[in-house]
Each structure stands twice: as C-alpha cells, then as structure tokens.
Amino acid sequence: MPISLEDIQAAATRIESSIVNTRFEKSRTLSSILGAEVFLKFENLQFTSSFKERGALNKLLQLTDEERAAGVIAMSAGNHAKSVAYHAQSLGIPATIVMPKNTPNVKVEDTKNFDALVILEGSSLDEAAQFAENLSTEKGLVFVHPYNDEQIMAGQGTVALEMLAQEPDLDVIVVPIGGGGLISGIATAAKNLRPEIKIIGVEAANYASAHQLRNGEDVSCGGSTVAEGIAVKHPGELTMEVITRLVDDIVIVEEDAIEDAIDLLITIEKTVAEGAGAAALAALMTKPELFTDKKTAVLISGANIDSRILASVLMRRLVRKGRIVRYLIKISDLPGTLSDVSSMIGDLGGNILEVSHQRMFASVPVKDADLYITVETRDADQSDEILQKLREAGYDAELHLA
Numbered sequence: 307m308p309i310s311l312e313d314i315q316a317a318a319t320r321i322e323s324s325i326v327n328t329r330f331e332k333s334r335t336l337s338s339i340l341g342a343e344v345f346l347k348f349e350n351l352q353f354t355s356s357f358k359e360r361g362a363l364n365k366l367l368q369l370t371d372e373e374r375a376a377g378v379i380a381m382s383a384g385n386h387a388k389s390v391a392y393h394a395q396s397l398g399i400p401a402t403i404v405m406p407k408n409t410p411n412v413k414v415e416d417t418k419n420f421d422a423l424v425i426l427e428g429s430s431l432d433e434a435a436q437f438a439e440n441l442s443t444e445k446g447l448v449f450v451h452p453y454n455d456e457q458i459m460a461g462q463g464t465v466a467l468e469m470l471a472q473e474p475d476l477d478v479i480v481v482p483i484g485g486g487g488l489i490s491g492i493a494t495a496a497k498n499l500r501p502e503i504k505i506i507g508v509e510a511a512n513y514a515s516a517h518q519l520r521n522g523e524d525v526s527c528g529g530s531t532v533a534e535g536i537a538v539k540h541p542g543e544l545t546m547e548v549i550t551r552l553v554d555d556i557v558i559v560e561e562d563a564i565e566d567a568i569d570l571l572i573t574i575e576k577t578v579a580e581g582a583g584a585a586a587l588a589a590l591m592t593k594p595e596l597f598t599d600k601k602t603a604v605l606i607s608g609a610n611i612d613s614r615i616l617a618s619v620l621m622r623r624l625v626r627k628g629r630i631v632r633y634l635i636k637i638s639d640l641p642g643t644l645s646d647v648s649s650m651i652g653d654l655g656g657n658i659l660e661v662s663h664q665r666m667f668a669s670v671p672v673k674d675a676d677l678y679i680t681v682e683t684r685d686a687d688q689s690d691e692i693l694q695k696l697r698e699a700g701y702d703a704e705l706h707l708a
Contacts, residue, residue, distance in 0.1 A: 308544040311498040314463035317364040342597035350609035356385035363393045364461030379447040381438035386452040391420035404438040453485030454542025463491025477600040482585040483507040484536035486545025493552035507556040508589040513537045517556040535582030557589040569623040580611035628686025634706035635677040657682040
C-alpha cells in the first residue's frame with residue numbers, strides 16, 4: 307500500500323498546530339430525515355475552507371532546506387491552489403500556481419492574496435498540469451501534486467483520525483472522490499483502526515472515473531457539474547490502488563441531488579458547502595438504504611462556491627419545491643386587467659417577483675396578451691390554490707415550466 311497508518315499518525319502530529327480540528331457533530335434533523343445517525347465533519351471550516359490544507363501542509367513541512375529555497379509549484383483551479391499558496395506563504399516558501407485560463411477571477415485573486423505567483427495557462431486542467439510539470443523540471447521547483455502523492459494522501463487521512471477519536475464506533479464514512487487523495491488517506495486510517503467500518507465513495511454522474519476503473523470499464527467523463535472540485539477524469543495511480551483495495555462501494559450522484567444537498571446544508575445546518583463538499587450528503591439522499599440505522603460520518607469537504615452559482619442553486623431549489631412558480635395567463639389587453647390579476651394573487655398570499663406582459667411575440671389575437679407572472683409562495687399547495695382561483699375567476703391560466 308502507498309501509505310500506512312503510521313504515516314497518517316505522523317502527519318497528524320506534524321500539522322496539528324496549523325490545522326483546525328474541525329467540528330464533528332451529529333445532525334438530529336438530517337438523521338431524522340435520512341433514517342441514519344448522521345455525523346457531519348465540517349472541513350469547510352478550515353482557514354481556506356477546504357480539507358486540502360492538510361495534505362498541502364504535510365507535504366511542505368517535509369521539504370529539505372534546499373527544496374524550500376528553490377520553491378514549489380502546483381496546478382489547481384481551486385482549493386489545492388489556495389491551500390498550497392497559504393501554507394507556503396506561512397512557511398516562507400516561494401510558490402508558483404498554474405491555473406487554467408478559464409479559472410474564475412475570484413479564485414485567481416484569492417490565490418494571489420497569499421503572495422503566490424499565479425500563471426494562467428491552458429484551456430483545461432490537463433493542459434495546466436502539463437505546463438506546471440514542465441516548468442517544475444525547467445526551474446527546479448518541487449511539484450506538489452493535488453492527490454497522487456503519498457505525503458498528500460497521508461495528510462488528508464488525518465481527518466479519519468479526528469473522527470474516530472471522537473466517535474470510535476462509526477459504521478460508515480462517506481467521502482467524495484475526485485483524484486482520490488482524501489478517500490485514500492481516510493480509508494487507510496479507518497480500516498486499520500476499525501477493520502469492520504465501511505468506506506463509501508461518492509462521484510458526480512458526469513465524472514464517475516474511479517467507479518468505472520474499479521469495474522474495469524473504459525473511462526468516459528465530461529460535461530458540466532456543480533461539483534467541479536471532484537470533476538476529475540483521471541484519478542491517481544497511487545490513489546486507485548487504495549480505492550480498489552479498501553473502498554467498499556462508490557455511489558454515483560446526479561446534479562439535482564448535489565444541488566438539493568447544498569440547499570439542505572444551508573437550510574438545516576446553516577453552513578455553506580460547494581458542490582463537491584455536499585456530494586457525500588447527496589449520496590445518503592440518493593441511496594438511503596445503504597445507511598439506514600447506521601452511524602454515518604459525512605464529510606463536508608469544502609465551501610469554496612461562487613456566490614452566483616450558490617444563489618442559482620438556492621433559487622432552483624425553491625422552484626423544484628413549488629416555492630417559486632411562473633404562471634402564464636392569457637388576458638384581454640384592457641386597462642385594469644393586470645391590476646385585477648395582481649390583486650387576486652396578493653389577496654391569496656402570493657408575493658409577485660416579476661411580471662412580463664407579452665403582446666408582440668406571442669401567437670394571440672391582437673387585442674389579447676400573454677401575461678407571465680413569477681410568484682413566491684409558501685409551498686406547492688398554495689401555488690396550486692392560486693392557479694385554481696385564477697381559473698375560477700375566468701382566466702386561462704397555467705403553470706409555465708419552460
């Protein structure tokens with residue numbers, strides 16, 4: 307095996323003064339909803355809002371004086387970049403971070419704030435990685451891989467030590483899989499300390515590379531996902547060795563489940579999770595039968611989500627729950643009609659968010675119009691009540707879902 311329990315225990319000692327031993331708490335509400343005894347590990351509360359700090363710091367602390375002086379280089383579009391830059395700054399190590407050209411500016415600026423030299427290169431992570439490796443060789447920099455590295459894996463595994471120290475009789479640990487560094491470290495530690503424990507990995511449906519490799523399938527990945535932190539086409543060779551031997555199952559989660567998990571964590575736990583950070587909870591929602599009555603640890607692995615994406619996720623969730631609806635109402639284009647419709651919706655408790663009055667681009671008679679009204683309601687039942695009352699008042703109304 308690439309790493310041992312002793313490697314992880316040594317990493318824990320090495321990094322403990324600079325890493326947060328994050329909260330690990332039972333969620334009574336989520337336990338009730340999901341039928342499992344759910345414990346949440348809040349790795350989103352690290353300084354850079356991600357577990358990635360653990361592995362990065364463990365790697366940096368083991369550099370020789372010569373390697374520190376030369377500096378390090380890493381490739382990442384997010385959490386690994388911030389973690390390497392942050393801890394390199396604190397240790398006085400020059401850091402170069404290569405990011406794809408399409409990396410959101412907020413992540414670029416966050417990384418620059420830790421005094422790292424940021425180079426935008428390539429249109430994908432693979433292209434950025436190749437450039438970083440070439441530059442590492444050319445400049446004599448230590449390449450800090452985001453996952454396929456024993457010291458990185460050992461650092462990430464310290465999460466398991468903390469959880470099992472607090473709750474030694476855990477039945478299951480649920481871990482998101484991107485490149486596999488986190489689950490490799492956790493599985494190694496947990497299986498050594500408690501052999502009967504189950505380790506369940508989670509992948510986004512568009513990037514189920516580890517699941518495909520475990521099953522001997524050709525890897526086919528790609529497309530958009532809100533869980534970009536685990537959108538990895540090629541897990542590491544070292545990490546796949548551990549995943550193949552120690553991970554009991556991998557759950558594939560769809561985009562809707564990840565979005566719902568983000569919403570649940572904000573609504574119930576009042577904590578922000580990025581898509582990858584919410585993936586473990588999405589696994590419980592997708593396959594609850596795997597966790598019924600089990601003492602289950604769920605990793606919230608990170609919180610670095612773009613505010614626009616977060617807002618969109620929360621609004622889409624309200625739409626799916628029937629809390630925000632759009633009505634299409636065919637009306638006579640006469641004075642007072644819009645006022646009448648608006649008053650009716652308001653009297654029934656609906657809050658009008660947006661109105662669109664369409665005359666020119668609709669296939670209606672010239673004296674009529676299509677009225678689109680977006681309304682916030684208490685729930686789906688109230689939305690249906692408003693629709694029914696509009697129809698009873700003689701309006702040709704329907705829910706407009708397109």
